Amino acid sequence: MAGSLTALRLGWLLARRIGLLAALLALIFLVVEALPGDAADATAERGESVADVARRRALLGLDQPVFVRFLRWMAALPTGDLGVSARGEKVWDLLSGPLPNTLVLGGLALVVTVVTALAVGCWAALHPGSVTDRAISASATAVLALPEFVIAVALVLVFALWTGVLPAATLAGADGSPASWTMLVLPVLALTIPQIGWNARIVRGAIADESRAPHVLAAVLDGLRPRRVLTHHLLPGALPAIAVGAATSTGMLLGGAVAVETIFNYPGVGALLAGAVADRDTPIIAGVVALTGLAITCVLLIADLIRSWAAGGRL
DSSP states (O other): OHHHHHHHHHHHHHHHHHHHHHHHHHHHHHHHHHSSSOHHHHTOOTTOOHHHHHHHHHHTTTTSOHHHHHHHHHHHGGGTOOOBOTTSOBHHHHHTTHHHHHHHHHHHHHHHHHHHHHHHHHHHHHSTTSHHHHHHHHHHHHHHTSOHHHHHHHHIIIIIIISOOSOSSOOBOTTSSBSSTHHHHHHHHHHHHHHHHHHHHHHHHHHHHHTTSHHHHHHHHTTOOHHHHIIIIIHHHHHHHHHHHHHHHHHHHHHHHHHHHHHHTOSSHHHHHHHHHHTTOHHHHHHHHHHHHHHHHHHHHHHHHHHHHHTTSOO
16 A cells, blocks of 8 residues: 555656646747747748748748647657757757767766765765865865856866866767767866765765764764764665755756857767757757756656655655
């Protein structure tokens, strides 16, 4: 019975997150519609007549109300059909190459963020009030205030231009992915540094709150070693807050990837998305949001499962 209730609650959470994603996609259509001009105007070639542009507008369905176009696009989405771009190419074909590169970049950044934030936050929690704890807190606050593009420029200056240790730009191989793993280092660092600061503070705060729990105090009084208290008593109770922080960072990492990809010439969806905005190409923009939103939804669902497990099956 409890398992059925948990499954129902998880289904409700998933339906709610999908509903939020659908609302975001509707907003994308409305925002692009509010921009001056449309895809037919933006992609018009020099010398094309008004009649030619009008024919392209009808071919793209831009003569239909925006809600009709949105509902038609959403109806085809479950089948994997992301529509056709303003230049007549299938959106799925356009995204199938660069989107995996963006997801790899964001996934690596998330792993580095979680591992480093756990290590830093736990170290600070085991030494409360120490010089190390204060230094970690101050550093986390400082890096959290820095935008990704500022960090990216600083990394290029230090590691590419001044020392020449790492490449400043990304070269794509024959399969469209980065030609060398070293070309991933600077983009991943540019994304993770602010999020490490954010998540380290979450880890430190969650462990500090959990340290006041009766079972933790009892473990300390029993003379357990600090490392065992941390791994067996503190971290399990702090895990829900840590999971929520990491899930929140997923959206920040994928969003920041667009700016970072531009700086490092990374072969992701950043350039494609910038061109789509210039062309008022709603299907491409919506396709990027839908697929990245699906990835974020999966991570949020995992965070919900972790919270459920930590709460003994209660969501």
